[in-house]
Each structure stands twice: as structure tokens, then as C-alpha cells.
Amino acid sequence: MGHYKKYKYLGQKWKNINSYKLIVITILFSSLIFAFLSNLAFGSVNIPIQQVVTILLGGEAQKTTWTTIILKFRLPKALTATLAGAALGVSGLQMQTLFKNPLAGPFVLGISSGASLGVALVVLTANTTGMSTLFINLGIIGDLGLVIAACLGAALVLGMVLLISHHVPDSMTLLILGLLFGYATNAIVSILLHFSENNQIKSYLQWTFGSFGGVTWQQMVILAPVILLGLIMALLLSKPLNVMLLGESQAQTLGLAVQQTRFWIITSASILAGAITAFCGPIGFLGVVVPHLCRNLFKTVDHKILIPVVAVMGAILALAADLVSQLPGSETVLPLNSVTGLIGTPLVMWVILHRRSRFF
Amino acid sequence: MKFLSFFFQVACIGLLIIACNNTPNSPTISSTPNQECVNNYNPNQDYFPEKATINYANGFTIEYKNNYKIVTVKNPWKDAKTSFKYVLVNCGTRTPKGFKETEIITVPINTVASLSTTHLPHLAKLELVDKLVGVSNLKIVNTPEVVEKIKADKIAELGNNNVKVERLLELNPDLVTTYGTGNPQTDSYPKLLEAGLKVAINAEYMENTPLGRSEWLKFTALFFNQEDIAEKVFSKISKNYQEIAAKTKAIKKRPKVFTGFNFKGTWYVPGCQSYPAKYLADAGAELLCVGNSSGSIPSSFEYVFERAATADYWLNVSQSWQSLKDLIREDSRYSDFQAVKKGNVYNNNARLNENGGNDYWEGGISNPDVILADLIKIFHPELLPNHQLFFYQKLE
Numbered sequence: 001m002g003h004y005k006k007y008k009y010l011g012q013k014w015k016n017i018n019s020y021k022l023i024v025i026t027i028l029f030s031s032l033i034f035a036f037l038s039n040l041a042f043g044s045v046n047i048p049i050q051q052v053v054t055i056l057l058g059g060e061a062q063k064t065t066w067t068t069i070i071l072k073f074r075l076p077k078a079l080t081a082t083l084a085g086a087a088l089g090v091s092g093l094q095m096q097t098l099f100k101n102p103l104a105g106p107f108v109l110g111i112s113s114g115a116s117l118g119v120a121l122v123v124l125t126a127n128t129t130g131m132s133t134l135f136i137n138l139g140i141i142g143d144l145g146l147v148i149a150a151c152l153g154a155a156l157v158l159g160m161v162l163l164i165s166h167h168v169p170d171s172m173t174l175l176i177l178g179l180l181f182g183y184a185t186n187a188i189v190s191i192l193l194h195f196s197e198n199n200q201i202k203s204y205l206q207w208t209f210g211s212f213g214g215v216t217w218q219q220m221v222i223l224a225p226v227i228l229l230g231l232i233m234a235l236l237l238s239k240p241l242n243v244m245l246l247g248e249s250q251a252q253t254l255g256l257a258v259q260q261t262r263f264w265i266i267t268s269a270s271i272l273a274g275a276i277t278a279f280c281g282p283i284g285f286l287g288v289v290v291p292h293l294c295r296n297l298f299k300t301v302d303h304k305i306l307i308p309v310v311a312v313m314g315a316i317l318a319l320a321a322d323l324v325s326q327l328p329g330s331e332t333v334l335p336l337n338s339v340t341g342l343i344g345t346p347l348v349m350w351v352i353l354h355r356r357s358r359f360f
Numbered sequence: 361m362k363f364l365s366f367f368f369q370v371a372c373i374g375l376l377i378i379a380c381n382n383t384p385n386s387p388t389i390s391s392t393p394n395q396e397c398v399n400n401y402n403p404n405q406d407y408f409p410e411k412a413t414i415n416y417a418n419g420f421t422i423e424y425k426n427n428y429k430i431v432t433v434k435n436p437w438k439d440a441k442t443s444f445k446y447v448l449v450n451c452g453t454r455t456p457k458g459f460k461e462t463e464i465i466t467v468p469i470n471t472v473a474s475l476s477t478t479h480l481p482h483l484a485k486l487e488l489v490d491k492l493v494g495v496s497n498l499k500i501v502n503t504p505e506v507v508e509k510i511k512a513d514k515i516a517e518l519g520n521n522n523v524k525v526e527r528l529l530e531l532n533p534d535l536v537t538t539y540g541t542g543n544p545q546t547d548s549y550p551k552l553l554e555a556g557l558k559v560a561i562n563a564e565y566m567e568n569t570p571l572g573r574s575e576w577l578k579f580t581a582l583f584f585n586q587e588d589i590a591e592k593v594f595s596k597i598s599k600n601y602q603e604i605a606a607k608t609k610a611i612k613k614r615p616k617v618f619t620g621f622n623f624k625g626t627w628y629v630p631g632c633q634s635y636p637a638k639y640l641a642d643a644g645a646e647l648l649c650v651g652n653s654s655g656s657i658p659s660s661f662e663y664v665f666e667r668a669a670t671a672d673y674w675l676n677v678s679q680s681w682q683s684l685k686d687l688i689r690e691d692s693r694y695s696d697f698q699a700v701k702k703g704n705v706y707n708n709n710a711r712l713n714e715n716g717g718n719d720y721w722e723g724g725i726s727n728p729d730v731i732l733a734d735l736i737k738i739f740h741p742e743l744l745p746n747h748q749l750f751f752y753q754k755l756e
Contacts, residue, residue, distance in 0.1 A: 043660065043662050043663075044659065044660045044662055044663035044666075045662050045663055045666040064669075065665060065666050065669045066666075068665065068669070068693075068696050069662045069665060069666060072693050072696070073661060073662045073665065073693070074662070146624075194522055195519075195522075197497075197500075203623065206623055206624050206626060207624055209624070209626075210624075211624045211625030211626070212625065213622075213624075213625030213660065213661060214622075214624050214625055214691075216691055216692055216693060217692075218692055281624060326660060331629070331650050331651075331657065331659050331663050332657050332658055332659055333625070333626060333658055333659060333660045336625070
């Protein structure tokens with residue numbers, strides 16, 4: 001009962017500081033637009049700002065390559081970063097609430113491990129087994145082949161988790177099972193790495209570095225609707241998620257179909273995490289950090305507010321991390337995951353040291 | 361008690377079965393006494409009348425003494441702080457003092473295991489494939505003489521990153537040739553040295569000229585006292601290379617070329633002092649390169665696109681691409697390159713074996729003159745009208 005009171009209390013506190021909320025939301029949205037435009041304006045190639053604007057408004061640029069770079073490289077990359085940040089943030093938020101664990105993230109149920117297994121099977125067994133020969137014959141090994149393999153791997157793990165979630169009474173057991181799935185798939189990946197050639201290992205590692213740059217417009221047609229679907233599902237689930245904060249037994253007494261709610265939460269979180277992992281590789285940290293950041297910034301645990309805010313904040317951080325990883329003006333690039341890790345670590349530390357919310 | 365004795369019996373029988381099954385099916389090793397061993401050692405006699413001279417390779421030096429030769433591998437891997445020294449003592453002569461036990465190798469060796477496919481063409485060119493007892497991976501070998509021996513089941517597979525040390529000890533070759541990357545976790549040589557095997561680190565991949573790489577043939581020859589054959593074979597290759605390279609010297613119009621491909625947002629661009637840059641300069645073309653390094657740097661797709669959108673040729677793309685359709689399916693943005701529109705994409709994967717082992721990285725290292733001829737045929741076909749592409753193919 002104590003928890004419930006606190007929840008109501010926080011909710012009321014919110015109404016009192018409505019103007020604060022408005023200001024923060026305005027800042028957040030303008031930051032998102034700023035981050036998105038910066039992502040379009042800066043990159044390895046120096047393109048003058050006026051030219052970027054001209055191109056975006058449909059005008060003729062001084063160099064045709066610039067038009068291609070902005071419209072075919074930077075625009076899909078910025079959109080992917082936006083979608084990925086939003087998806088991972090929301091997915092992490094859902095998992096943290098579901099498992100009542102501050103360190104949970106989009107990948108606690110083994111989604112990224114499943115995806116890495118799929119990728120490892122394709123990259124590391126390339127040319128030596130019948131399966132990969134098949135892939136070569138289909139001509140899909142490489143970027144697109146990896147997307148398909150990662151999708152299959154993530155879907156496999158998701159399927160197993162969902163199947164088990166019907167038979168497992170509490171979420172904690174599910175969390176442990178998810179971790180175990182992760183260990184098992186990592187073990188298989190290690191075996192594959194052990195027997196691979198150096199260049200195959202390098203390809204696999206390159207995938208684990210993560211990147212928003214691999215998504216072309218053709219792939220965006222698949223990625224964007226899937227992510228939007230996941231986000232809408234998450235929004236629809238915000239009310240049950242609020243109830244879940246009280247604990248599963250409390251939620252049950254309040255009349256929530258816990259088992260069913262859990263199924264849908266896992267489905268939406270996994271669709272978000274799985275699709276991003278398939279197209280961009282395992283992007284670390286964002287999913288864990290962003291929910292904490294938003295809970296602290298908005299001093300709320302209401303998912304109706306948190307889900308949209310986390311999505312925007314996730315997008316901003318993903319766009320910023322991508323911009324840094326491109327090292328604008330230089331000819332080289334940094335691995336995306338190093339940048340999210342370097343930004344993420346101090347943020348996690350800050351969150352742990354200043355944790356206000358006592359719901360976890 | 362009864363149970364214990366029963367258990368003991370079962371264990372004994374089990375051990376017997378294991379022992380019986382373990383009859384080695386290893387390749388037969390000729391253990392005939394070495395013909396070239398010296399019987400009456402004379403300290404004043406020069407036991408190496410045929411000497412190798414190094415003209416292109418920068419990675420190793422040879423110092424000849426009367427009955428031994430000191431080989432130093434100066435630059436075993438990138439930014440290496442250590443070098444490796446091998447003291448090759450002629451069989452039957454006195455071992456010089458002042459060297460470590462692991463550095464002393466009695467030559468000529470009679471059996472060798474090669475943990476890199478790039479060493480196999482050396483053995484073929486020196487006609488020493490009969491001395492080969494093991495390779496890292498049987499499936500990816502292209503050298504015809506070695507493939508034949510593999511088919512006859514006379515070569516053991518020893519693994520790559522995780523060398524089967526026990527299998528190697530059982531084979532007990534006189535020498536294991538391998539390479540180092542400077543990462544003690546993945547490099548095989550520390551484990552092999554610990555096991556008491558004689559190891560030679562071949563660092564040909566550190567050379568940044570094609571002839572420098574192929575001159576490591578002489579390095580292999582040193583261990584067999586086959587310097588004379590190596591000199592003959594290599595001088596033919598280098599002469600041939602220089603002759604065809606000379607044809608492009610006068611060419612004014614040098615086509616612009618870019619290499620590599622985008623993988624997960626990263627495109628590796630070669631440095632301007634790198635091995636591919638040297639090849640293209642000799643072939644009368646100009647490579648899109650970055651900086652003065654001999655390696656390559658991770659760059660972005662847009663960086664390469666900005667610089668290579670109007671380049672004439674695109675070379676050395678992903679090994680799995682066999683046609684233009686393959687690369688456009690991979691990423692439709694590739695079709696914005698001028699080279700793709702004109703169909704000027706050439707890949708070095710014309711000679712893949714059935715398991716994907718690429719001969720470009722095996723025979724190609726030892727035959728730089730053939731690769732150079734391929735490149736000139738691509739950029740300036742009029743210079744070599746009779747040459748047929750060997751390692752390269754045009755993607756249609």
C-alpha cells in the first residue's frame with residue numbers, strides 16, 4: 001500500500017510543476033531537432049551549411065555528390081539513429097519496469113545474444129559449411145545477409161522466451177532464464193570464433209561495434225514501420241506498466257491480467273530491440289541509461305510521460321553518439337559502441353549516485 | 361569391494377580400447393638420415409657457397425658465417441618492439457656459442473609444417489612440397505602440388521588460431537613456419553616454442569611492396585639450404601615484374617581507382633605507402649589512398665563516395681561478390697559510383713577454391729608479376745594484348 005501512496009503522491013507533485021514540465025519538454029524537442037540537423041550537417045565530408053539547407057529544400061547543390069551524401073547517406077543514417085535511440089530507450093524502460101531492476105536493458109532476455117549467434121553463424125562459418133554456401137548462392141551474405149541472420153537469431157530467442165513466459169509464474173525466473181540463454185548463445189559464438197580465420201573474426205567484431213550507417217532507404221521501408229509499431233504498442237501498454245510498478249501480486253489484486261500484460265510487454269520490447277540489433281548491431285548502454293536519465297530529469301515514474309520522453313531522449317543521445325563517432329572533418333571513424341560506452345558510463349555513474357526513484 | 365573391482369576392470373578395458381583405437385594415422389615422415397650432413401667438419405670451410413642476397417624485402421637480414429647463417433626478422437608485426445633471430449647451423453658442424461637454444465636450427469631441415477597458406481607456394485617453387493607434413497587448414501589451400509598431397513591424405517591439419525600442439529608434437533617437424541601479429545593470445549608461436557618445437561616467424565605481410573613480399577621465398581629457402589634455386593626463381597619473377605612495370609612508366613593518363621567496400625558503416629581505405637598503392641602505381645593507375653601509412657584506416661562510406669564517385673575503376677571488392685547484381689543488392693548506393701555505372705568493377709576472386717580459399721592471397725603473394733600483368737591488362741589493355749586475366753575477373 002505504501003508504494004501505491006508514493007506513486008499517487010508523485011503524480012500529484014507533477015501537476016504542481018506543470019510549467020517546469022513544459023519547459024523541459026520544449027528543450028527536449030528542440031534538442032532533438034538540433035541533434036537531427038547537426039547529424040545531417042556534419043560528417044567526414046565537409047559540406048557548407050547553406051548547401052545542406054539548399055539540398056534539404058530540394059535545391060540544386062554545387063556538387064552532385066553532396067546531394068547524394070545528404071539524401072542517401074546522412075538522412076537515412078540520422079533517421080536510423082533517431083529510431084534506434086527511441087526504440088532502445090523505450091525497450092529498456094519496459095524491461096526495467098517489468099523486472100523491477102535498474103540494470104535491466106533491452107538485451108536482458110538474450111535478444112542481442114540471439115542476434116549475434118545468427119550473425120556469427122553466417123560470418124564465421126562462411127565458405128566452410130553448406131548453410132553459408134547457400135547464403136552465398138543467394139547472394140545475400142554481407143550487410144543484408146547479416147540483417148536477415150540477426151533477425152532470425154533474435155526471433156528464435158524471442159520465441160523461446162515468449163513460450164516460456166507462459167509457463168513461468170514470476171518475472172524474476174524469466175530474467176534468469178534470459179541471462180542463461182545469453183550465456184548459452186555466447187558459448188556457441190565462442191566456439192565459432194575459436195575455429196575461425198582472422199578476417200572472419202574481424203568481420204564479426206565489426207558487426208559488434210554497431211553502426212547506424214548500414215540502413216539504406218530500401219531497408220528503411222522495413223525498419224521504420226516495425227519500430228513505429230513497437231513504439232505504439234509500448235504507448236498502449238503504458239497504463240498496465242504503471243500498475244506493474246506496484247509489483248506483480250499487487251497488480252493482480254488490482255485486476256490486471258499479469259501473465260498477458262507481461263507477454264505483450266516482452267513482445268513490444270523485443271520487437272524494438274530485435275529490429276534495431278538486426279539492422280545496426282548490438283548498440284550498448286542507451287537502453288539502460290536513457291530511462292534512468294528521464295526518471296531523474298522528470299522526477300516521475302508515470303509511463304504515459306516516460307515513454308514519449310524516453311523515446312525523444314534516446315533519439316537525442318543516439319544522434320549525438322553517431323555524430324561523435326563520425327569524427328566530423330576527419331577521414332576516419334570510431335566504432336559507435338565505443339562512443340555510446342564512453343558517453344554512457346559517466347551517465348550510469350551519475351544516475352547510480354543520484355538515484356531518486358525508490359521504485360527499484 | 362565387488363563394485364570397486366568391477367569398476368577397475370571396466371576402466372582397464374576402456375583404456376585398452378582407447379589405446380588400440382589410437383593408432384596414429386599421421387602422414388608418414390621420411391626419417392632417412394639427412395644426406396647433406398657434414399661428416400668431417402672443417403671450421404675453415406665455407407659450407408654455404410650459394411648465398412642469398414636480399415634486394416626488395418626490408419623485414420629480414422642474413423649474415424653468413426662459415427658453418428652457420430644468422431637470420432634476423434626485424435619487423436615481425438606492426439609496431440613490434442622485438443625481433444627474432446634464427447641461427448641456422450649446418451648439420452654435422454659445431455654449434456656456435458652465445459645463442460639461445462630456441463634460436464638454433466639445424467639445416468637443412470627435412471620436414472616442415474606451415475601455418476600460413478602464403479608459405480606453400482614457396483615450397484612449390486623450391487620443389488620441396490615432399491617435405492611438407494602439416495598446414496593450418498586443409499580446405500583453403502590452392503597450391504596445386506599441395507592440394508595433390510592433401511588428396512593423398514599425406515598432410516595433417518593443425519588449426520589456425522588454436523594450433524593443435526599435441527598433433528604437431530606427434531608429427532615433430534624439424535621446423536614450423538608461422539606468423540605473428542603481436543597478440544600473445546592469438547599468436548601460435550609462444551605455445552609452440554614452449555612445446556620445444558623450432559619455429560620460424562615469416563613476416564612477409566609486413567612488406568609494403570609486392571616484390572618485397574614475394575622475396576620471402578628466400579627466407580623459406582634458407583632453412584633448406586636451397587638459396588641457389590630461390591635466387592634463380594626470384595630473379596625471374598622480379599625481372600618479369602620490372603619489365604612489365606616499365607611499360608607503364610611513360611603513361612600520362614592514369615585512371616583513378618578505389619578499393620574496398622562498406623561494411624557496417626566502415627570502409628577501410630589503404631594508406632598511400634601500402635602494398636596496393638605500390639601495385640597500382642606500377643600498373644599505371646592512381647589509387648584513392650589516405651595518409652602515409654602502409655596499413656589502412658577505417659573510414660566512412662560518405663568519405664569514400666565524395667572522393668571516388670567519379671573514379672574510373674573499383675577494385676578488390678568483397679570476396680563474395682561475383683557480379684554487379686551482387687553488390688547492388690548489398691547496398692543500392694553502390695550504383696551511384698561512376699565505376700559501377702560503367703561496369704568497371706574488377707574483383708580479385710577469380711581463383712577461389714570450392715571452400716572459398718582465395719589463391720590471390722596464396723599464389724598471388726608469390727607471383728606479383730602475374731597480378732601486375734592483370735592490373736595492367738585492366739587499365740591499359742593495349743600494353744599487354746596477349747595476357748589473360750588470372751587472379752582478377754570483371755564483375756558483369
